[in-house]
Amino acid sequence: MRRIQVPLGGRSYSIYAGPGLLARLGKHCGQLELGKRCAVLTDTNVAPLYGDAALDTLRGAGFEPLLVTVPAGERAKDLRVVARCYDQLAAHRLERSSFVVALGGGVVGDLAGFVAATYLRGIDFVQVPTTLLAQVDSSVGGKVGVNLRAGKNLVGAFHQPRLVLCDQATLKTLPDREFVAGLAEVIKYGVIRDAALFRKLERTMPRLRKRDPVLLSEVVARCCHIKAEVVGQDETEGGVRAILNFGHTIGHALEAISRYGRFLHGEAISIGQTLAARLSCEALGLSRAEASRIVGLFQAAGLPIEVTLNRRSQRALVAAMQHDKKVSAGVVRFVLVPRIGDAQFGISLPMDQVTRAVAEARKVSLWRE
C-alpha cells in the first residue's frame, strides 16, 4: 500500500493506493472522527459488485451505512438525481457529523461530492474510486459538480474529500474500453511532469494493460502524487493546475462536436494530446523523436491517435475550442510540452495554425514512419 499526503493546510488528506484496500474502508474511516451514520453513494453497475463489501467493512467498524444507488452513466450528474439523493440522506437522518462515501467512477465521485458539499451546507465525504480515470484524476483535487442541459460540469463546488482509497483490485471488473481510456490520463502525467514515469510506462505497457495490480498501484500512486502536488500549488486553478489540461482543449471540443457519444473522454484526450504534441513541435521545439514516442505510447495503450474529420467537422471543432469553458476573451490558450516531462501553460496560438493542425490531424500517424 502507498500513501500520498495532499497538503492543503487544515483540509489536508491522504490518498491510499493498493490492491484490496476496499476491505479496510471502515478502519480508515474509523480514524477520522466521523459520525456513525453515513451513506454509500454508488451506481447500478458498481452496487452489485462492491456495494456489500463497502457496507460490510463500514458496519464492521461501527458505522451505520445506507446504500444509495443512482443510474450508471453521465446522466446521473443531474440536479434531479441530486435532489433524490438529498431526500434519501434526510430520510436516513444524516446530520452534520455524517459523511458520504463515493463508491464508483468519476460520475459517482462528482455527484456524491456535490451532494456532500451542499447537504446541510456541507458534510464530509470519502472517495473510493473504482475506475482508472477516477483513481488517477477525478477523485483528487476537490472539484465536484453536475451537468446542466447547457453543458457539462456547469454547477459545482470545490469540496475536498477527507480520504481517498484507491483499490486496484476493483479495476479487474472494469470494461476494457473504460480501462484503456483511463490510461490516457496516466500517460498525460508522464508527458507533462515526469519523464521517468513516461519511460516506465513505455517499458511496462503490456503488463499494465493486463492490469497487474501491484504495477497498477505504483503507477496510480505516482499519478495521484503528481496531481496532488499540482493541486496543492494551485487549488482553484489560477495557474499551474492548467497543465493538467494538456490535450483537453482539443479533446473537449472533440467530445462536444460528437455530442459526447462517439468517444470516451480518455479517447478524445488521447487524440487531443497527439495533436497538442504536434503543435508543441511547431511552437516549442519538441523534437520529432519525442513527439513520436508520445504518439507511440498512446498507440501501445490501445488508444486512438487520429480522427478523420470532413471540412465541416474541422470547422466545428475549431469553433468548439473557442467555446471551451476555460477560454477567456476568445483567445484559446494551450498547454504544450517543450520536452517529455515538462509542460508550459497559457500559450496562445494563432487560430489558423490550430486550424491547419486540425486539418492535418489524420496524418499524425505518418510521423512514426
Ligand SMILES: NC(=O)c1ccc[n+]([C@@H]2O[C@H](COP(=O)([O-])OP(=O)(O)OC[C@H]3O[C@@H](n4cnc5c(N)ncnc54)[C@H](O)[C@@H]3O)[C@@H](O)[C@H]2O)c1
Ligand atoms: N472532478 C474532477 O476533477 C474530474 C476530473 C475528470 C473527470 N471527471 C468526471 O468524471 C466522469 C467520468 O468518470 P469515469 O470515466 O470514471 O466514468 P463513470 O463513472 O461513468 O464510469 C464508467 C463506467 O464504468 C462503470 N464502473 C465503474 N467502476 C467499475 C468497476 N470497478 N467495475 C465495472 N464497472 C465499473 C460505471 O458504472 C460506468 O458505467 C465525468 O463525468 C467527468 O466529468 C471529473
Ligand SMILES: [Zn+2]
Ligand atoms: Zn481528463
